[in-house]
Amino acid sequence: DGGITQSPKYLFRKEGQNVTLSCEQNLNHDAMYWYRQDPGQGLRLIYYSQIVNDFQKGDIAEGYSVSREKKESFPLTVTSAQKNPTAFYLCASRDRGSIYQPQHFGDGTRLSIL
């Protein structure tokens, strides 16, 4: 089954800790994205990557870091510098072909602070 897998589904972080959220896709998509969603709100873009070994800051990149060493993987690290990390994190991917293709999403990771 082709799709996007995010893990873990729930994650708890202690104050001062960095945590890494996993996102894997087997859709052979070039582009991958990380979003943050707060209760009752829309999604906000944290980082995105159009190709391997390249990524761009989104609207709320402060306190987050990413890497894109493999086409199928785009992990997100929530660092201790992110002062309000409690949120629902969503990963997406997209085929960057000649015709504009929509993003497809995973089922998210809910991060909470202990």
Added chain:
Amino acid sequence: LAKTTQPISMDSYEGQEVNITCSHNNIATNDYITWYQQFPSQGPRFIIQGYKTKVTNEVASLFIPADRKSSTLSLPRVSLSDTAVYYCLVGNTDKLIFGTGTRLQVFP
């Protein structure tokens, strides 16, 4: 980036057709219109995408007038399981703007 305006919420009953209209007055020539559905604690699910006129798939239709300044998502014969938040997005790049969407509540 084109901004969209949708109703905050809508109510319907099972079996009815639901039309959700999205306004996007500053849509650019190359922008596409995309709709997503989101259930609580799940990622958004792609419903339909169009550029102009009408697009139909197995779950919905998308109506786009000639000026493209608005679009209407049509859900035929909704069921309780269609209760969700629906997002309208406009763009053609990697950076899209998600508003707060339209919360559709379907009653029995």
